Amino acid sequence: MKSKLLILSVVFFVSCSVFNKQIKNNEEDYQVIPKPLKLTKEDGKFVIGANTKIIAVEELANEANFLKQLLLPIKLEVSKNSFEKDAIELKLDTAIENDEAYFLEINPKKITIRAKTSRGVFYGIQTLRQLLPPEIETQVTVSNLSVPAVAIYDEPRFKYRGMHLDVGRHFSPVAFIKKYIDLIAFHKMNTFHWHLTEDQGWRIEIKKYPKLTEVGAFRKETLVGHARNKGKRKFDGKPYGGFYTQEEVKEIVAYASSKHITVIPEIELPGHSLAAIASYPHLGNTGKQYEVGTRWGVFKEIYAPKEETFQFLEDVLTEVIALFPSKLIHIGGDEAPKKQWKESQYAQEIIKREGLKDEHELQSYFIKRIEKFLNSKGRNIIGWDEILEGGLAPNVAVMSWRGTKGGIAAAKQKHNVVMTPNHSCYFDHYQVTKEERANEPIAIGGKTTVKDVYDYEPMPKNLEPEFQKYILGAQANVWTEYITTSDKVEYMILPRMTALSEVVWSAKEQKSYPDFNKRLKTLSKRFDAMKLNYAKHSLK
């Protein structure tokens, strides 16, 4: 009896591997985030083993290598011979319309990823990754891996899918920036907005102005506790700082590019410029020697609207654009108090000379000059929504952070818009309710849960159809006053960026929080394998 059973089970297993097609897959096998546009479950599995080849044409060498690294535990060879059997084939297909779309077809004989561009192929690989067991993330050697058969067609809903990181308040080392880029790519997002200059630290080497990093990249100490506790402020007495050399910047931009991510640098002006003014006092309105900021909040020191300042900014931006191929360059524009310009005879003379109404129009004049310079170099500017206040520069794009009003107003003026409203897209906010905060690390305030992020709809409700095309997409912002380490950055972004990835990628009609939450639970096993520090309480 026993031997009969044994024979039966051997026959069963052999027929399963031969007629692998008969293996039934279920819903649990297809837990992908962001949810693909069209996914058809099929029977059977493809088994990736030591003899499986990766087939790729030369133009897809980068993607083939990415897949090979992902499957390192099996050590696959890359071949250009498209007749290989037992293969994962990466293919370009010019008939596909959308630049970011991909087809992923898995059957027991072959895996095929087809796209118009290498970017689409890359996204197809990211989906394949989520269909593989989470153990691949640990890079422990395995002899084979099975993937469920499927037919997927997928494309993103929005063109702009971004994550911002402030490295001014707290510095992130190069290794973490790369990890951050990996996470952006994992979520099929395509933009890294790198906030490089702040009151509390200038973080990018500029060869013509060495003091920006000799002086501006370091503060003598840092505020302890919350900035709200005015009057009884305490400082830690410890010098803090750091910056990226131009070589490191190049390395990061190239790394991001290999993951199909555009890096938008932000050089803040005219406000949030205390570290630059502390480095070169003639850039300020008072000529006084300042110190790099040591506390959080908005500072009254802003750039003087002088020719020397414009020369300085043009020199800085000349070096910046040589490092960043991004068409968009972020020039800040937010939180620039006008007090110093009101009190400056020089600023008032310019207002008169240029026939400007007030200091807001002076800010607009300031930004238009910077825009003209960058446009002459083939670049466009993007700025925070305050840049609407004195009138928008002609070709500028707007990042709407004080809610969505600024974004709506800019779209109606036919300007491109990226939505980053603080209520849904500020990942420096607490991710739990006030009552649940006791065990949370200190944060700036607010409450933006993973569900709040998931429920965010970037397309404003009543925006007329003719203006909808100006809403390019959305982004989360990660301000680091209270986010002191890389570990904490991970905790603040995960899994909120996972929710945002579905907001910006997946079809609106397919959104369902319970379904997302279920897939997130599966994905969290991969986060565990990747040893990521994510907010586990957000999964409940």
Ligand code: ACM
């Ligand atoms: C901002 O949060 N000040 C853009």
